[in-house]
Amino acid sequence: MREQHSNIAKPVATAADAAPRDVSLERIAEMVSACMQCGTCTGSCGSSAAMDVPPRGLWRMVQFGMKEEIFSSRTFWLCSSCYTCTLRCPRGLALTDAMSALKRLAIAEGRLTDKKSPAFYRAFLDSVRRYGRVREVEMMGRYFIALKNPATPLAFTPLGVKLMARGKLSAGWPRLFGAGKLEAIFGKVRELEEGR
């Protein structure tokens, strides 16, 4: 147990560090090559009002390979993966998958206009790799440490208190598995993706 505690604050290598290249902008451009700019995606998107570039505009940028503009936009970080655009796209394009692919490419190339989402994904996957299952307290602890901003945990304190009062958060670390439960799977994925 003590050993696991002392590991919490250390930066731990994850799949994200290995920058797996299972995507390229060219491949994402192929995914949306049939886009005819009808705007059904933008009209269907619950987050579009908060986006600096609406989804329709983003797909045009992707078709034209406008890398700078794409990766200085926060648009794809605001996709909540509701799949409504994918459902309604009259061209049948896998637009939600394309949003995820842009997240992967931005993380792989370290082009992060948004720090919170990648930090969250990393904390989450770190917990999965070590224990096989996510323990919410431990995972959020990693997320807060990675952000290095004391305001973030404070913003979550009211929720934490509510959950604690109902016995839903145990501060203990997972005991189910030893450290590195899914090490082999994470390692093999990294090996295969770097080998390409």
Place this chain on the structure above:
Amino acid sequence: MNYFYYPGCSLEGTARELDASTRAVMETLGVELTEVSDWSCCGASAAEAVSRLLSLSLAARNLALAEGSRADAELLVPCSACYLNLRRVGGEIKGDGGALGRINQVLSEEGLAYRGGVRVRHLLDVLANDVGARRIAGKVRRPLAGLRIAPYYGCQILRPYADFDDPERPRSMEPVLSALGAEIHPWSGGGRCCGAGLMTTKKEVALDLTGSLLSSARGADAIATVCPMCQMNLEAFQKKISRRRGEDVAISILYLPQLIGAAFGLPPQRLGLNGNLALTPALHRKLRG
């Protein structure tokens, strides 16, 4: 009737009442659940945002474990995010001939292999279509008469795989709720996104999405959910959203199996009713019988 059971990480933590109520209701209905031994995280939305192969492999590990126990396993999943991740493996294998080979290359590290034989089913699908409203009605001891409920489906059980409901205008929960004696609150919010993980990373955006749902559920006594993340987003931020919108959006939020269990007359501790963050005292009393 028997299914393999994949609870998922949330059901061991913040959504433990979904686990408790699912098990209690299924037992009452005579449905046998066998938990997949040594199951691990489905990858959630985090793996998908980092590596597609990692996301598919983490999900497939669990399918391989279930398949190892029974070749034609049906896997019941109560969490919508887990459901989509596990379901996606089948979708990918079908669409990409090389996908299963790559996944199995990864799984071989643990001596596992997946052959594609598991059918992934969401809890709502099993309740609505395998068990059915008639059988549910037959177990009702304390009808939820006078209770008006807004059925909330969320996204991931409806899209992109519309396996058991209309992805634009979902209805599958209605016969189940009617079987309990409840009234249906007619609304268009059932399949609209609550903001999902954006509540952690882009709070303002998610508060607006959830706020619009809570507001359009006005007139209902409760919203019924079938996903831990939807449940958390809808129940945990109501005060903040009410201040933000300048309107009172307070409403009880319950998991569908909690409502079913209450109508069956099951004791409240088996349904985890003390775990809910938004449950009015009046409704709590009513559900306790």
